[in-house]
Every structure is written in C-alpha cells, then in structure tokens.
Amino acid sequence: MKIVLLSGGSGKRLWPLSSDNRSKQFLKVLQDENGNPESMIQRIYGQIKKSCPDTEVVVASSESQKDAIWRQLGSKVETVLEPSRRNTYPAILLSGAYLIDKKHTPDDEAIAVIPVDPYVDQAYFDQMAKMGQALDDSGADLCLMGIEPTYPSEKYGYILREPETLQGYSPVIRMQEKPTLERAKELLSQGALWNGGVFVFKAGFIRKLIEKEIGVVSFDLLYQKYETIKKDSFDYEVVEKLDSIVCVTYSGEWNDLGTWNTLTEKMKDPDGGYVIRGENCENTHVVNELGIPVVALGLKDTVVVASADGILVSDKGASSYLKPYVEKIDARPMYERRQWGEYKVLDYDKHSSNENSLTKRLHIEPGKALSYQLHHNRDEIWTVVDGEGTFLLDGKRRDVSRGDVLYIRKEQKHSVATKVGISLIETQIGTELIEEDIERFDWDWSKEL
Secondary structure, eight states: OEEEEEOOOOOGGGTTTOBTTBOGGGOOOEEOTTSOEEOHHHHHHHHHHHHOTTSOEEEEEEGGGHHHHHHHHOTTSEEEEESSOOOHHHHHHHHHHIIIIISOOOTTSEEEEEESOEEEOTHHHHHHHHHHHHHHHHOOSEEEEEEOOSSOOSSSOEEEEOOOOTTSOEEEEEEEOSOOHHHHHHHHHTTOEEEEEEEEEEHHHHHHHHHHHHSSOOHHHHHHTGGGSOOOOHHHHTGGGOSOEEEEEEOSOEEEOOSHHHHGGGOSSSEEESEEEOTTOBSOEEEEOSSSOEEEOSOBSEEEEEETTEEEEEETTGGGGOHHHHTTOOOOOSEEEETTEEEEEEEEEEOTTSOEEEEEEEEEOTTEEOOEEEOSSEEEEEEEEEEEEEEEETTEEEEEETTOEEEEOTTOOEEEEESSOEEEEEEEEESOOOTTOOEEEOOOOTTTO
C-alpha cells in the first residue's frame, strides 16, 4: 500500500494563526509524548511511520507549503506539489499520476489517501490495512473509513451502510452531506458513521480517472494541464457517483482539529506566549505571539489568540463559525515561516511621492541562506541587528555583522548566508511592494555553509 497524506488548505477557522500563507497543519500547538511542541503534520506523519515503517508516504500539498513541509518533516520527504490550489479531486489525481508514472505503482496495489488534520490513536492506521483487504474481498472500487460518531454533528458528512460482513467491512448504501442537527440525530439512530475523509482504492482505479481527464497517465502532462482540471472535491466528483463502495469502521479517538473549539481540547497548556491570567478564568485558552502582554480576567469558555495578523476573542462554540468573517479580511500576511527562517512585517506606509515603504524583521537560521534574487520594482535597505554572515551583491561577497547597513537597488542580484544565524531589518521602498516581485537565480552556498 502507498499512502498519500493530503496537506492542503489554509485552515481559516484557526485564524489568526492560520492563513493562506501559514496553514494550520504546521502550527506547533500540540505536544509530543516528551512534552515538546508538535504540529498536526508532524504528529500524523510520525504515527504513519510508526505503524507502517516500510510504507512509502507522499505528502500532497501546494508549492507555497514546500518550505514548511521540509522544515518540519525534513527535506528527504517525498512531495507532490500542486502548481495552484484546486481542491481534493485534482490533488488526488496528481498524486495518483506521480505514484503510477514516477514510482511505477502497479494497478493492483492499494493507495490510501489520508487528511492531515485528524487527531487519532495508532489503531486508526491499523484499520487502513483492513481497508486494503476489504477492497480485495469485496471487489469494490473504493473503501472509506467510517468514524463511530460520539454525538450528532452538523459539521461532518455521513455514511449510511449495510450490516458488517464476516470479513469486517460494510457495503455503503449512500452518502449524506453535512445535515441539519435533526437529520444528524436520525442518521445516528440508523447506525450511520461520520465520513472520515480517508479513501483507499487500487492504482488501476485512479489510472482510469486520469486517463479520462488527459488521455494518458503522465505526471508531467497532468501538471501542465492542472488548471484545466475541475476544481472540486474528490467526494463530490468521484465518491458520490460510485455504486461500488465499502467502508471499514474506526471506533477509537478521532477529533477534527479544524476549529479553535476542537483544537483547544488537545492543547495541554491553556496559555501560550506572554499571558497573565486571573484565577477566575474558566475553560479559557490564550495564545499570544506578540511581544506585548495579554491579560485575561473573568473569561469563561473563551479563546483569545493574538498574532501579527490579527486578534481573535471568541466564545469557543462560536469560533466554529469564524471562516466567513476571516474571508472579509483583505490584508497581506504579517508573519511567515520559510525554509531559511522567518519574517515579521513591522510597518507599512504609503507616501505622497507615490512610493511606499515596508519594514520587516528577518531571522535567517544557522546554516541557511536566502535565495539569490532580484526585484524589479523596489530598492531594499538591510540593517544587520544581530549575528553575522556573508552578503552577496551581483556576484561579490562581503562579510557582514551587527551594525552593517546594506543598500540593494532594484535589478541587483543579492543574497545572504550564515553559519551562526543572522537577524536583519529590511526596509523596502518602491511603487509595488509584493512578495511576487522576485526573480531567483542559481547560487551554490553549500561549500561555504
């Protein structure tokens, strides 16, 4: 069996920590068994490797998340990177094309597709092995993982099924999209399961879907034609149209960590960052990424989150309905983690001269370097505030350290590398200050780092 770990989406229900540029699966708000900070993707990838150490795992994500994946899972992890985000149907097709075309997966081998954000125990992965066997025993096109519900919920889709066979699987009668609360109660009385978003199928099945789209199973061709693939969910485009589906039931711990209400249930520490808490707070979590204090007094069933991108104060139950409000926000990201380190926007000004200025603080980690790049629409001024490194400007090197000021004109190629770490204040000046104004060039720092 091959495993595809779906790591897409931005998780806007976990704003302001999660956004288009900083997805929820990379937030280190959980703790591992040793009490160290851990993200969702680190947790589930580690569980997969523990249960299935010899199974090939491919992480399917967007190009914009490549740095975060490598930072947290290591640069050796195999990835399939979408050129743009287009929902789960095209993402799964692209992953299938990679496994068949590049990894030579035979048609009779099972492929499991797993979402990145459920909080589960190890038995979850034991059930995946049974899903592959259920395909063989039933001859079905697809096997789903049904989650034993713990309460009637409007947030999940449901699976209606026939009684379980002696082989341990159930034929699926039909799927039910997110119902009303009353309908959810009816579904539970009928023995329905939550749809856990896990799909297992044979490589030959996904081969036919790819051939239907582009005529041939070619990863490179599908990548080129990716924008032409229908932007839809795999559930809607494939699952709901199939007649031959079975499911396997998982009854262990399962939590969808997609909202602050559910995520805070798994956070061992109610406070994160600079927080001063009064004794009369009940069932309240405070996460503060800012350098200023947050004082919490007399709060009950509340989540407070402060970051460079905004501040959330919400009743925990109401936090589930955050997404439509966040979609109204039209602002550039103020904080982002990259493979080389991190940056935070400190200030943005529009000037009467028709030029704007943007000030960032960058920290480049030891043994890392910025790409060799130039900008077409802005000048930059770098002030080194800590550490030391090697500055590169149009092919000429210069050692830099605290107090050095570096001027970079538009169209000048530049980079900086560091063995020990370096912090910079970067001021951009120009008419259009956007992240897309960048052109990268090859430069090998490996011998110097």
